[in-house]
Amino acid sequence: MSIYTLYIQNGNCAGFWIQHRTWQNKCAQVNSIAGQYRGVLPGQAPNHADSAVMVSCFDIRSGRAVAASGAVDQPEDRGYVRIAQPPWYTQPMGQDLTTVA
Numbered sequence: 001m002s003i004y005t006l007y008i009q010n011g012n013c014a015g016f017w018i019q020h021r022t023w024q025n026k027c028a029q030v031n032s033i034a035g036q037y038r039g040v041l042p043g044q045a046p047n048h049a050d051s052a053v054m055v056s057c058f059d060i061r062s063g064r065a066v067a068a069s070g071a072v073d074q075p076e077d078r079g080y081v082r083i084a085q086p087p088w089y090t091q092p093m094g095q096d097l098t099t100v101a
Contacts, residue, residue, distance in 0.1 A: 063088035
């Protein structure tokens with residue numbers, strides 16, 4: 001699925017975790033789309049005005065941050081899947097606790 005579709009399925013809210021079929025031992029948390037953490041995406045599906053998707057990337061086994069954090073090049077690609085929050089993740093203090101899981 002595209003990241004845009006996963007965002008909508010998550011109740012129009014960022015904060016969810018993803019993997020891509022081409023990633024090896026890497027996962028990412030979606031931080032924002034079009035600069036927003038929640039709310040309806042701008043533009044029309046399926047590309048939503050090519051809204052920028054910002055992520056934080058991690059080694060899926062250790063939780064170590066990896067260099068690929070930043071904007072996702074092709075968020076409309078259908079090779080993404082939503083995954084459960086990794087067990088090593090600890091939510092930073094002050095982060096919104098109302099993310100749909």
